[in-house]
Amino acid sequence: xxxxxxxxxxxxxxxxxxxxxxxxxxxxxxxxxxxxxxxxxxxxxxxxxxxxxxxxxxxxxxxxxxxxxxxxxxxxxxxxxxxxxxxxxxxxxxxxxxxxxxxxxxxxxxxxxxxxxxxxxxxxxxxxxxxxxxxxxxxxxxxxxxxxxxxxxx
Amino acid sequence: xxxxxxxxxxxxxxxxxxxxxxxxxxxxxxxxxxxxxxxxxxxxxxxxxx
Amino acid sequence: xxxxxxxxxxxxxxxxxxxxxxxxxxxxxxxxxxxxxxxxxxxxxxxxxxxxxxxxxxxxxxxxxxxxxxxxxxxxxxxxxxxxxxxxxxxxxxxxxxxxxxxxxxxxxxxxxxxxxxxxxxxxxxxxxxxxxxxxxxxxxxxxxxxxxxxxxxxxxxxxxxxxxxxxxxxxxxxxxxxxxxxxxxxxxxxxxxxxxxxxxxxxxxxxxxxxxxxxxxxxxxxxxxxxxxxxxxxxxxxxxxxxxx
Numbered sequence: 001x002x003x004x005x006x007x008x009x010x011x012x013x014x015x016x017x018x019x020x021x022x023x024x025x026x027x028x029x030x031x032x033x034x035x036x037x038x039x040x041x042x043x044x045x046x047x048x049x050x051x052x053x054x055x056x057x058x059x060x061x062x063x064x065x066x067x068x069x070x071x072x073x074x075x076x077x078x079x080x081x082x083x084x085x086x087x088x089x090x091x092x093x094x095x096x097x098x099x100x101x102x103x104x105x106x107x108x109x110x111x112x113x114x115x116x117x118x119x120x121x122x123x124x125x126x127x128x129x130x131x132x133x134x135x136x137x138x139x140x141x142x143x144x145x146x147x148x149x150x151x152x153x154x
Numbered sequence: 155x156x157x158x159x160x161x162x163x164x165x166x167x168x169x170x171x172x173x174x175x176x177x178x179x180x181x182x183x184x185x186x187x188x189x190x191x192x193x194x195x196x197x198x199x200x201x202x203x204x
Numbered sequence: 205x206x207x208x209x210x211x212x213x214x215x216x217x218x219x220x221x222x223x224x225x226x227x228x229x230x231x232x233x234x235x236x237x238x239x240x241x242x243x244x245x246x247x248x249x250x251x252x253x254x255x256x257x258x259x260x261x262x263x264x265x266x267x268x269x270x271x272x273x274x275x276x277x278x279x280x281x282x283x284x285x286x287x288x289x290x291x292x293x294x295x296x297x298x299x300x301x302x303x304x305x306x307x308x309x310x311x312x313x314x315x316x317x318x319x320x321x322x323x324x325x326x327x328x329x330x331x332x333x334x335x336x337x338x339x340x341x342x343x344x345x346x347x348x349x350x351x352x353x354x355x356x357x358x359x360x361x362x363x364x365x366x367x368x369x370x371x372x373x374x375x376x377x378x379x380x381x382x383x384x385x386x387x388x389x390x391x392x393x394x395x396x397x398x399x400x401x402x403x404x405x406x407x408x409x410x411x412x413x414x415x416x417x418x419x420x421x422x423x424x425x426x427x428x429x430x431x432x433x434x435x436x437x438x439x440x441x442x443x444x445x446x447x448x449x450x
Binding site for chain 3: 001005008009011012015016019020023027031034035036037038039057093094095096097104119120121122123124125126127128129130131132133134135
């Protein structure tokens with residue numbers, strides 16, 4: 001390798017290492033801002049300023065979904081298996097919303113300790129399989145409990 | 155057949171996705187061919203001038 | 205190693221050997237696309253949770269993989285162009301940027317159209333979606349720099365520097381779903397021994413992924429071959445090709 005090429009190669013390496021270090025440091029510093037949502041146990045541990053709007057993510061607790069008589073308001077509990085928070089939402093829920101499903105809600109905690117959501121998004125998992133297989137797995141006792149909904153709509 | 159195109163109610167999302175990807179993939183091929191033609195034409199003109 | 209690169213990277217020899225590759229790769233692409241689409245629509249069953257809407261995965265995931273793969277090819281060519289001043293590598297940087305930008309756009313658009321019915325929104329600013337959007341802007345930057353100078357070699361040098369620096373974004377995209385809470389789910393095909401997908405769905409996905417790869421390579425060859433001729437227009441071998449054509 002000629003000295004000029006070596007020089008250029010060193011320049012490229014310094015460029016990559018320099019930028020890599022700068023970006024990793026800033027990502028590390030802004031780690032909290034990069035979280036798209038917080039979990040119920042993070043809120044229980046007072047890691048979140050609950051006076052403001054924030055996003056809350058967790059699984060809808062089985063049997064906790066209550067649809068109110070106005071037809072558009074839904075109340076349910078959200079858990080990450082450690083903590084649990086009650087969520088109230090008025091509006092249209094995404095197709096994937098069901099008991100046991102992971103969701104992300106945006107809103108505020110009211111004085112009664114209920115999370116009042118303005119938006120509810122479904123977070124699906126990375127598993128894909130035919131419905132018959134999901135049913136069969138469920139019968140033998142669910143290998144991935146969080147990924148198998150109790151009542152498939154399809 | 156009708157059921158197939160309905161995509162379980164998600165027809166708009168599935169078929170729009172596929173249409174846009176097909177359009178972009180074909181556009182890439184057309185652009186590459188046009189680039190080839192343009193370059194040959196330009197060089198042809200250059201050769202005729204000299 | 206370097207001898208090998210200089211030989212295959214010399215414009216004249218590159219123009220020769222890439223011809224056959226381009227032809228066969230485009231034939232393979234068409235065959236694989238037909239098989240992959242047939243399997244994806246008629247053999248793969250609907251998903252237990254997402255029903256028929258998940259069929260977007262057969263184009264979304266290959267496009268997203270390509271958006272990152274093309275970037276790695278571009279950055280590698282950028283190093284070749286900067287350090288060894290290989291002309292073909294300079295050309296590859298520019299052509300990769302155009303093709304990579306189109307794959308990134310495909311991944312983003314199909315992702316939005318998948319997100320609306322399943323998540324309930326077209327777009328969220330989570331780490332995965334944001335870093336993929338940054339990738340699109342990086343591609344635009346490389347395209348702009350590549351053409352911003354009167355001398356194409358200066359443009360290629362500037363574009364290569366941006367391409368190399370932007371590589372940092374690739375691990376961020378890939379691991380964003382593991383490092384931070386995101387709305388986007390983690391990778392389905394992360395480990396080849398145990399992907400989280402039924403085999404009847406995995407086969408069409410992998411066929412489509414290979415089809416996208418051969419599609420990219422055949423177009424890269426096609427575009428860069430024309431560009432080689434344009435850059436080398438004063439060389440005698442190019443003039444001979446021109447004579448044969450007319």
